[in-house]
Amino acid sequence: MSGTQVFSDQPVVVAAPGKQVLIDFWGAVGLQDVNLIEQSMRSAAEACGATVLQVNLHEFGPGCGITGAAILAESHITIHTWPEIEYAALDVFMCGNCDPSRAIEPLVRFFKPTDMKVNEVERGQR
C-alpha cells in the first residue's frame, strides 16, 4: 500500500506499511488448548488472506496460559492467555492489502468471549 503526499510541488510516494488490531477478550474459553489456539491463528490468517510462515506457541503448564506468535508473510498474529481470569490479548498486524479486522470474526468464533475491546492502529504513518 502506498499513498502520495506533495511537498513543494514534489510528489513523494509515502509507504504505508500496515494496520494493526489489538484485541482484548474477556470471558473467553479455550485459553489452555494449544491446538485450538493454533487453529484459531491459522483461521484468522486465512480470513485476512495472509500466509502463515510459522506458528510458535509456548505452554506454561497445567492451569496456566499459553503465549506465542504466528509469523506471517504479511507480519504477525500474537496471543497471550490468562485462563485464570478468562482473558486473552491478541494482536493482528497486516501489511499490504490484507485487512486485520477480518481476523476478529474467526477469533470470536474460537474463543467465544463475553466481552471484548478492539483498538486499531495505523503503522508506518508519521
Place this chain on the structure above:
Amino acid sequence: MSGTQVFSDQPVVVAAPGKQVLIDFWGAVGLQDVNLIEQSMRSAAEACGATVLQVNLHEFGPGCGITGAAILAESHITIHTWPEIEYAALDVFMCGNCDPSRAIEPLVRFFKPTDMKVNEVERGQR
C-alpha cells in the same frame, strides 16, 4: 499486577495483564541483518528484566526485510523491517512488573533511527 475496583460495595480484584509499546522507526539501519536483529531483541528483553523463551525470525531474501517474534515469559517482542524505506515496526508487550518502555533505549542503540514514534497501550483494562 492487580488493582482494586469497587462495584456495589463489593471489592473486586481486577487483573492488569500488561503494557505494550508500539514503536515505529524511520531512517533506521541494520534492517537486513538477522544477527543484529536477534541481538537487539535479546538486549531489549534484558533491559526490561524479561526472559526470552524463543526468537523466531524469517528473512525474505537479499534486499528484503526480516520479520519475526521473540516469545517471552512476559509476552513478546515483534519486529518487521522494510529496508527499502529504512522503516521498522516493533512491538514490546510485557506483563507483570516489567516495563516495556525500557526496551526503547537499546532498540534505538541498535537501529539508530533518525525519527521515531512510540504509542503506549494498556492491555487488559476494560
